[in-house]
Amino acid sequence: MTNHDLANLIFPNITKTMEDYEKEYPARNLKENACVTRFAPSPTGFVHIGNFQAALIDFVMAKKSGGVFYLRNEDTDKSREVDQAVEIIMQVLRYYGMEPDEYEYDGKVIGNYGPYIQSERKEIYHAGIKHLIEIGRAYPCFCEKEHLDQMRENQEKNKMRTGYYGRYATCRNMSVEEAIEKIKAGIPYVIRFRSNGNFDDRFWFDDLVRGKLYLNQNDQDIVIMKSDNLLPTYHFAHIIDDHFMHTTHVVRGEEWLPSVAVHIELFEAMGWTPPKYIHTPLILKQDGEIKRKISKRKDPEALMSYYMEKGYPVEAVIEALMTIINSNYEEWHTANPDKSFLDFDFQAKKMSSSGGALFDLEKLNNISKNIISKMDKETLYQNAYEWSKTYSDVLKNLIEQDPEYFKQIINIEREQKKPRKDYETYASIPNEICYMYDDLFEKMDTYDFQKITDKNEIATILKTYIEDYYDEQDDKDTWFQKIKELTTKLGYCADMKAYKENPEAYKGSVADISTVIRVALTTRSMTPDLYELLRLLGKERIEKRFKKFY
């Protein structure tokens, strides 16, 4: 009995060899330094911001180098899989303009290196495992969970490293005969890798972010194939897939760093060259005193759906993430406002390798405000409208009842050198402009009058203004002149400088008069330019709103 017999017993139907697959998946025909990268999420139904960030790096590297960015569905853990998960992932990628070059979705396989769904790649994995068994680098393990748990407990108690290695790897020394016997008897088993490493020996590993790392060799006989569904574990799928799909750069979170020794040894055992690795810092979250890994359970902002639902512009999210990735991105982008993030000279080495970055929502908000403020009204209108179709009926209705009117509102103090920054997200638009819509305005009943609160005085101001001073034909200067005339007539101070120097000498100032008009019109004391609002509202509606006060 030989390893060959064992391999054939376990995988009787696997006839293809590694050489066959090498032929089936030949090297890609790309120019010399082209990067082949992949986004390889597990289909949990969410796209985590950390994974998305990795995908962004993948995308940038592939596109900049004229390479390939592909999507691979890592569904080897069937218990975590969720319906529609791939659809959600594709939606997110498309929303952010990161269409993969190769993928398998909706029954279509795009690309020559598929299947791109791991559960459909069983045969390839099995062929790989069969190969490892034949060369003596993998073996069946019949240890039960209870035994393993017990073992780990003992190891911990004795302050040993935990795991299946060295003398703890009991099944590693089982004879082929015995293994065959057990398999024939129907005893469940996993396949483990037979490590040749020595934990006390070290080796250099070159991470593109951190540089050279001095790591201990792997000596763990890790599980490479699970017992229940015969699918590989992540570690083995990674080796097979990234080899045959010819991935050149693997971008993943630093939580994978402790596994690289395993991966390197696995690649060696297969006789292959490992890809380059980029281990990105984790995205952390400030939680009271401590920083912790951002989690989808506790932190809504951990998921990309959050940014989509809130209506952050695509560019804003990309910019915020790029800024974390390479902090010189922002400077570069302000210097090159018309360039796309794909023109940016991304460098893995420039990524911070420090413990992890806090994703700063305030910074995102600032970026978002700036980006929205720089859109012309047509662009904002298009973006907001598109967004509202899936995420906001309120906004959609406002836009649809009169698109032109909507554009005029959002165009107040826009399309100029220093545009207003009122809108943080698309979702924030309705609240900023609701008073410009009569039906919504009717529902607003808390008037934020500031200094002048006397009802009679308010009535006098409004009535006098609309009857004696307001003229729709006035240009802005004339309009403000008249406001000043009104101010003087009612005994207030029209000159702010004079007023500030001696506020006691007056009933109030032109600011107070303007505020009364503004609040009566909008209920709010803080709004964009009053002149523009008046023009858009028109005399009839102004009068109607004023009349509530007299």
Next chain:
RNA sequence: GACUCGUUGGUGAAGUGGUUUAACACGCUGCCCUCUCAAGGCAGUAUUCACGGGUUCGAAACCCGUACGAGUUACCA
């Protein structure tokens, strides 16, 4: 517990032995401008790079300890 990676202001960070009296951006504070708010302008916001030693003419940068943080330690990825 063991192993790994880290530690520069409130935040993201620049910085790899001497034009750094620590860049830039966000935030915060004050002033100016101003019909409000926002924007904008100006100024301030780490005498110091977790701590303790060392190397050096010179260190945030190199070395050694300590402390702290995070990650891993699954038939999850």
